[in-house]
Amino acid sequence: MTTSHTPSTRSLLRSRGARALMAAGLLALLGGAAQADAQTAAPQRGGTLTAIVQPEPVALSAAINFALPNSVLAGNIFDGLVDYDLDLNPKPSLAERWEVAPDGLSITFFLRKGVTWHDGHPFTAADVKWTLENVWKTIHPRNQAIFGRVTQVDTPDDHTVILRLSEPSLAILSAVNANGAQVLPKHLYEGTDIVNNPHNLKPVGTGAFVFKEWVRGDHIILERNPNYWDAGKPYLDRIVFKVIPDATARAAALEKGDVQYAVFSPVPLRDAERLGKLPNLKIETRGYEWLSPWMFLDLNLDNPYLKDVRVRRAIAHAIDRKAIATIVWFGFAKPAISPVPSTLAAFHDATVPQYDFDPKKAEALLDEAGFKRGADGVRFALHEDFLPYGDDYKRTGEYIKQALKRVGIEVTIRSQDTAAYLKRIYGDRDFDINGVWLAAFSDPQVGVTRAYSSEWIGKGTPWTNGSGYRNPTLDALIARAKVQANQQDRIATFKEFQQIVQTDLPSIPLAELRFFTVHAASLKDVVTTADQVYGSLKNAWFDKSPTN
Numbered sequence: 001m002t003t004s005h006t007p008s009t010r011s012l013l014r015s016r017g018a019r020a021l022m023a024a025g026l027l028a029l030l031g032g033a034a035q036a037d038a039q040t041a042a043p044q045r046g047g048t049l050t051a052i053v054q055p056e057p058v059a060l061s062a063a064i065n066f067a068l069p070n071s072v073l074a075g076n077i078f079d080g081l082v083d084y085d086l087d088l089n090p091k092p093s094l095a096e097r098w099e100v101a102p103d104g105l106s107i108t109f110f111l112r113k114g115v116t117w118h119d120g121h122p123f124t125a126a127d128v129k130w131t132l133e134n135v136w137k138t139i140h141p142r143n144q145a146i147f148g149r150v151t152q153v154d155t156p157d158d159h160t161v162i163l164r165l166s167e168p169s170l171a172i173l174s175a176v177n178a179n180g181a182q183v184l185p186k187h188l189y190e191g192t193d194i195v196n197n198p199h200n201l202k203p204v205g206t207g208a209f210v211f212k213e214w215v216r217g218d219h220i221i222l223e224r225n226p227n228y229w230d231a232g233k234p235y236l237d238r239i240v241f242k243v244i245p246d247a248t249a250r251a252a253a254l255e256k257g258d259v260q261y262a263v264f265s266p267v268p269l270r271d272a273e274r275l276g277k278l279p280n281l282k283i284e285t286r287g288y289e290w291l292s293p294w295m296f297l298d299l300n301l302d303n304p305y306l307k308d309v310r311v312r313r314a315i316a317h318a319i320d321r322k323a324i325a326t327i328v329w330f331g332f333a334k335p336a337i338s339p340v341p342s343t344l345a346a347f348h349d350a351t352v353p354q355y356d357f358d359p360k361k362a363e364a365l366l367d368e369a370g371f372k373r374g375a376d377g378v379r380f381a382l383h384e385d386f387l388p389y390g391d392d393y394k395r396t397g398e399y400i401k402q403a404l405k406r407v408g409i410e411v412t413i414r415s416q417d418t419a420a421y422l423k424r425i426y427g428d429r430d431f432d433i434n435g436v437w438l439a440a441f442s443d444p445q446v447g448v449t450r451a452y453s454s455e456w457i458g459k460g461t462p463w464t465n466g467s468g469y470r471n472p473t474l475d476a477l478i479a480r481a482k483v484q485a486n487q488q489d490r491i492a493t494f495k496e497f498q499q500i501v502q503t504d505l506p507s508i509p510l511a512e513l514r515f516f517t518v519h520a521a522s523l524k525d526v527v528t529t530a531d532q533v534y535g536s537l538k539n540a541w542f543d544k545s546p547t548n
Contacts, residue, residue, distance in 0.1 A: 085530060093178075117188075125157070145445060146181075178536070207225065218242070222239045262518050282518070283516050283518055287526075289531075292440040293515065298451075318404055379409055384414065385431050425462075469504070523543075
């Protein structure tokens with residue numbers, strides 16, 4: 001038995017000090033950058049914003065497929081019923097106001113008048129009712145749980161929507177923005193194959209920007225909506241989203257000014273500090289609050305090795321989560337101990353079973369499970385897949401490969417494009433371990449339970465229960481939390497939920513991620529909402545003064 005490091009691991013660890021210093025300096029830089037820009041001048045109209053979307057979307061509707069690149073685009077094309085301010089409070093958008101009945105059994109949305117779809121058709125309550133009944137409750141994986149207690153949707157007039165609930169559902173108001181519950185135009189989708197409707201690729205929305213063109217592999221163009229309900233907005237004439245697969249090329253494009261906006265940590269983390277110090281660029285960490293992202297290692301419980309909980313716990317003990325946060329992610333992460341991130345302070349349970357970095361304990365558990373080292377030092381072999389969203393996830397996968405090799409588990413890393421990845425993990429379930437992140441959002445019912453509820457197994461729906469975990473007790477807890485009218489009761493239920501999943505360990509929390517945006521210093525009012533990265537750039541504008 002040995003815990004010695006491979007050469008690549010030693011070099012990784014030697015860089016710990018340098019990267020820790022870099023991370024400290026960068027986070028200090030971000031602390032200053034995260035302050036809102038004080039605006040003394042009125043927004044200036046005009047200009048084309050060139051942005052990056054990576055990887056290329058597979059659709060432009062987040063109602064059908066809410067993968068990251070799809071959502072970044074869709075938030076500019078579609079509005080939600082609400083937006084969220086930087087304190088995660090809902091604020092008006094397509095709904096001017098809303099009322100929750102005292103007994104919690106109805107929620108009424110009063111819709112904005114005079115809103116039209118991009119094709120000129122009026123936006124009405126019928127669109128909301130149809131989308132809830134035909135998309136949110138039937139296709140959308142998060143929303144099937146959130147809106148499952150809606151028994152009836154009343155539309156007494158074109159601008160009033162009343163949700164009737166069999167039991168209270170406190171999570172609904174946390175999920176009705178443009179990403180959480182995107183409204184589709186009934187007149188273009190009713191009676192069609194919703195998933196394969198051509199408007200998923202050529203969307204018609206209500207948002208500040210209108211879809212114009214998609215040249216595969218190169219760019220997507222959105223143009224200013226001249227009939228937008230929010231008078232005077234957007235300020236930009238158009239947004240051109242460029243597909244730039246190479247991270248170094250993305251950094252160069254931002255540095256040269258060819259690109260002025262890129263989200264979700266678009267450049268190599270080692271380049272972030274340098275770029276943030278340039279006078280023409282800024283690094284911004286606001287606008288991700290609604291997501292509360294957490295990264296984890298999903299374990300396929302159908303695998304003959306991984307179905308043994310001792311093996312799963314051994315893998316957890318073999319991984320140094322602090323090293324992942326500080327070295328692999330350059331300080332843009334925090335070690336995770338639970339699938340409910342610490343950013344959801346009310347729900348997070350810090351007393352869950354924890355698996356400290358302890359390779360000796362990992363080896364002992366593997367021996368106990370009967371998987372001894374062979375003559376070559378290998379106990380068994382696994383395939384590892386990783387989210388194909390950039391080098392950071394690949395680098396995380398390489399670190400995990402090294403960590404497991406130290407305890408006798410041989411790992412082969414596989415990479416593929418997004419479509420193949422989603423099919424492999426959530427369709428065919430042809431994987432052993434998978435590195436992925438999900439958004440917990442502002443309520444565990446919205447973003448966390450989908451990774452553990454057995455109702456999603458076998459459906460092939462992305463970003464749900466990839467491990468194949470089945471636990472009737474946990475399913476009952478999830479069902480209970482959906483209908484509890486008292487928030488303190490829900491908090492207690494979700495803490496019990498965390499205790500169970502961290503004991504059974506179908507997935508291993510690795511890190512709470514801290515994404516950042518890189519944008520031109522001349523681009524103002526980039527962040528106005530807590531869900532900005534999935535929202536609209538209708539407030540953004542270019543300061544054309546000589547200093548910019």
